[in-house]
Amino acid sequence: MSHQHQDLFENRKQFQLERLILFSDAVFAIAITLLVIEIKVPELHEPVGNALKEALSHKFPEFFGFVLSFAVIGQFWVQHHRLFGYVNNYDNKLLWLNLHMLFWTVLVPFSSSLNSRYGNMDTVWMWYRSRICMIALAMYFLWRYIGHPKRTLTLMAEDPLLT
Amino acid sequence: MSHQHQDLFENRKQFQLERLILFSDAVFAIAITLLVIEIKVPELHEPVGNALKEALSHKFPEFFGFVLSFAVIGQFWVQHHRLFGYVNNYDNKLLWLNLHMLFWTVLVPFSSSLNSRYGNMDTVWMWYRSRICMIALAMYFLWRYIGHPKRTLTLMAEDPLLT
Amino acid sequence: MSHQHQDLFENRKQFQLERLILFSDAVFAIAITLLVIEIKVPELHEPVGNALKEALSHKFPEFFGFVLSFAVIGQFWVQHHRLFGYVNNYDNKLLWLNLHMLFWTVLVPFSSSLNSRYGNMDTVWMWYRSRICMIALAMYFLWRYIGHPKRTLTLMAEDPLLT
Amino acid sequence: MSHQHQDLFENRKQFQLERLILFSDAVFAIAITLLVIEIKVPELHEPVGNALKEALSHKFPEFFGFVLSFAVIGQFWVQHHRLFGYVNNYDNKLLWLNLHMLFWTVLVPFSSSLNSRYGNMDTVWMWYRSRICMIALAMYFLWRYIGHPKRTLTLMAEDPLLT
Secondary structure (H helix, E strand, O other): OOHHHHHHHHHHHHHHHHHHHHHHHHHHHHHHHHHHHHOOOOOOOOOOHHHHHHHHHHOHHHHHHHHHHHHHHHHHHHHHHHHHOOEOOOOHHHHHHHHHHHHHHHOHHHHHHHHHHOOOOHHHHHHHHHHHHHHHHHHHHHHHHHHOOOOOOEOHHHOOOOO | OOHHHHHHHHHHHHHHHHHHHHHHHHHHHHHHHHHHHOOOOOOOOOOOHHHHHHHHHHOHHHHHHHHHHHHHHHHHHHHHHHHHHOEOOOOHHHHHHHHHHHHHHHOHHHHHHHHHHOOOOHHHHHHHHHHHHHHHHHHHHHHHHHHOOOOOOEOHHHOOOOO | OOHHHHHHHHHHHHHHHHHHHHHHHHHHHHHHHHHHHHOOOOOOOOOOHHHHHHHHHHOHHHHHHHHHHHHHHHHHHHHHHHHHOOEOOOOHHHHHHHHHHHHHHHOHHHHHHHHHHOOOOHHHHHHHHHHHHHHHHHHHHHHHHHHOOOOOOEOHHHOOOOO | OOHHHHHHHHHHHHHHHHHHHHHHHHHHHHHHHHHHHHOOOOOOOOOOHHHHHHHHHHOHHHHHHHHHHHHHHHHHHHHHHHHHOOEOOOOHHHHHHHHHHHHHHHOHHHHHHHHHHOOOOHHHHHHHHHHHHHHHHHHHHHHHHHHOOOOOOEOHHHOOOOO
16 A cells, blocks of 8 residues: 555544544534523513513523533533544444434433423433433443553553553 | 645545535434434423323333434444545535435434324334335445446545455 | 744634535535424324325425425535535635525525425415525625636636636 | 654644534534524415415514524624634633533524514513623633633734734
């Protein structure tokens, strides 16, 4: 294989990894934006300022749920951003572990709207928290898989000073 | 044409290909996230824990349909990811074959919600399976077009040892 | 300015252009996927196979509208892909001309659902066609702006053999 | 650390920054496209051309709100595009400041649909304008953080002629 050919392969591999990351970002971005769809504009019987103010204040749990879920997804995105800053390679299992993490992320808008609707019930909070825990767990699987010294997925793994 | 100019053209061509791939990824990402929109928060007459648990357990077919469709789209994304790892060039027909594949992918959220609503009916399963088959078929067209030795769309095609 | 610094500036400029393109792609991708949201799962009084088949066959205009709008947006995406293959630079006016084109593209899902609902009415076809014409017109403005020999937005403009 | 290794780290850092930018773009793109979802196809009692024309003309405030919000988000995107053209590095606080800005952007579709529904009420305009101001404020925080001479986030900060 010529040297230039090797370069092409190397660039392609890098792009394949970047594709994995940008696909995850797209899913994060859509999940975080869909949260706002769940907040419906209130229906007013008579369109007066006070009625609207009251209707909006009744929506406070929904807004709170929106802020909370936005922070949760945002925080996982930051974590994913940091994690993949170390990654320099990919394999098939990494793709699926990442999809597994995205699966739980995609469920957040549903859990969030359940939460803002019936937030006073214990069952809902348990459901909501267990969903968040699943993302955290999936993220942990990613960390463990990526950080494993036997695999050469990271920049550091190549660094003899670090391993 | 100067050497630097040639480089610019080469970079541009690479980016045009990457654009095709990232556009597909965006469509995949939206289709996979829209699946969750179809799961509506249940309406409860009285907001009690047991009523909610029952309502959620009635939603089991919807959750199952969601997991199934997520796995289906995820699997096609992994396949698309692998396939385009070999691609090194593009032409107009490739753009349209790819759009054709995306067309059937975009239909999945509709088929999925049909499935979770009337999943006990034979007609629906037939519809659902035929839609999935269409994605698989479109993906096969892509493989065949890309892998054809006459065209120089892949890295391997340039490799004299492989063709 | 050092040579390395110059390189950084050049890379940044290229990325700024790629960002413009990928942002457009994201909007195209969302618009093309939102089309399917407009097709609602039919409500059946009794869930029998024949009733569903009939309900789905009543939805034929919606499916036709979906296919049509998918093809329209897909075709504009292919055109945009070809057009920006020549572009090598950007300025503020290009950003706004591009946003103008995206504005009309974003309207397609609404026009499409109007079309599939009241497609037998002349007013609706006129509205639909006029919206498509607006995208075409906006795309033409982009071509004219980018292709203008006075501006140096394209690779070709730099090529003395071509201008 | 070898020279090649250094290059890899440098490329990775650049990609991490690009990822931050493309994630923002995805959120901008979704927020700008969701605006059109808020415009519902009118329900007509009898599908006649005149009834539709009248129904659409009643929707004028919604269209106006759509155009306004599209322009607002578009303008903030152009501003974000210009701002990050200078950025050459990132840190954790930049990620969060950017997420903060995206939070207010994501709220625009809700504010916009509130506006187009009850646009004649003072409360709504106040709400709408205050939301837009929050994006502007968050954008200002980003400018101030990025432009600060103490931090080395920008290309210019490295340029001894400019600082």
